[in-house]
Each structure stands twice: as C-alpha cells, then as structure tokens.
Amino acid sequence: MSPDEEYIGELSLRIKLVPGEAYIWDCATVPAFRHRHLYSALLVFIVGELRTEGLCRVWIGADQDNEASQRGIANAGFQHVADLGISRVLAMRMVWVQGRSGVPDHILAEARRAFLEDRDKVWLKALSSPAGR
Numbered sequence: 001m002s003p004d005e006e007y008i009g010e011l012s013l014r015i016k017l018v019p020g021e022a023y024i025w026d027c028a029t030v031p032a033f034r035h036r037h038l039y040s041a042l043l044v045f046i047v048g049e050l051r052t053e054g055l056c057r058v059w060i061g062a063d064q065d066n067e068a069s070q071r072g073i074a075n076a077g078f079q080h081v082a083d084l085g086i087s088r089v090l091a092m093r094m095v096w097v098q099g100r101s102g103v104p105d106h107i108l109a110e111a112r113r114a115f116l117e118d119r120d121k122v123w124l125k126a127l128s129s130p131a132g133r
Helices: 038-052 067-075 105-116 119-128
Strands: 005-008 013-016 021-024 057-060 082-089 092-099
Touching (some): 013 105, 038 057, 038 067
Antiparallel strands (some): 082 092
16 A cells, blocks of 8 residues: 555556555455455455545556456445556557546546646647647
C-alpha cells in the first residue's frame, strides 16, 4: 500500500495521491490458497484499516485479462471507475483514462489526476488544435 505516490512498472506510470488516498498494489494469492476468497477478505480488511486512519479513497487496479483479480476486487466492494489506455503513435506514448458508464465526472476527474496528472489533456488538446489536424 502506498499513501503518496507509487511507480507502476508494468505501465511505466506513476500514480500521485493526495492526502486521504492510498493505492493498493502488487497483490497475489499463493496457488494453494486460491478460490477461497482470501484476496477479497484481505482487501476488505485493508480498506477498513485505512478508513480508521482517516483515508477516504483507495485505488486499486488489475489487468483486464486478470479475471480472478477483477472478481476479487469487485467482491471487496471496489467500484470499477475507469480503464487505462496506453498506445504509441510514432515516438509519442499516449496514456488516457476511459471512464466507465455511470461514473460521475468528478470521480473520473480524480482518476485522471491520480494516474495521469491530467497529461491526457495535453495530447488531446494537441490533436484538436489546427496544427494537429
């Protein structure tokens, strides 16, 4: 768990948190203990402890193809807010946050702030400018 910032190596991305937030990362269940809902139970415990410490938001993520982690995260009560997209156009690496249906704009804005520091606005503006057309 990180309370201020963390480098997400597999994404080559740094998440920056504000006071009251935390990021849970690098979780795994030993194969012999899988399918017992231990991951979900651990996440519920961690979030409960963080709330008693005054934290109001906890971020967590998993690869889209990691269905077991996705289920465990959902079973622990996390809301799927957004998907991160990463692509390369020539030499430029573009990262964006795609909000999920029904997620309030202010929550999506917080995800962009935490994961992108609003960097996606820079290339979106460049793409929409007359020189970018």
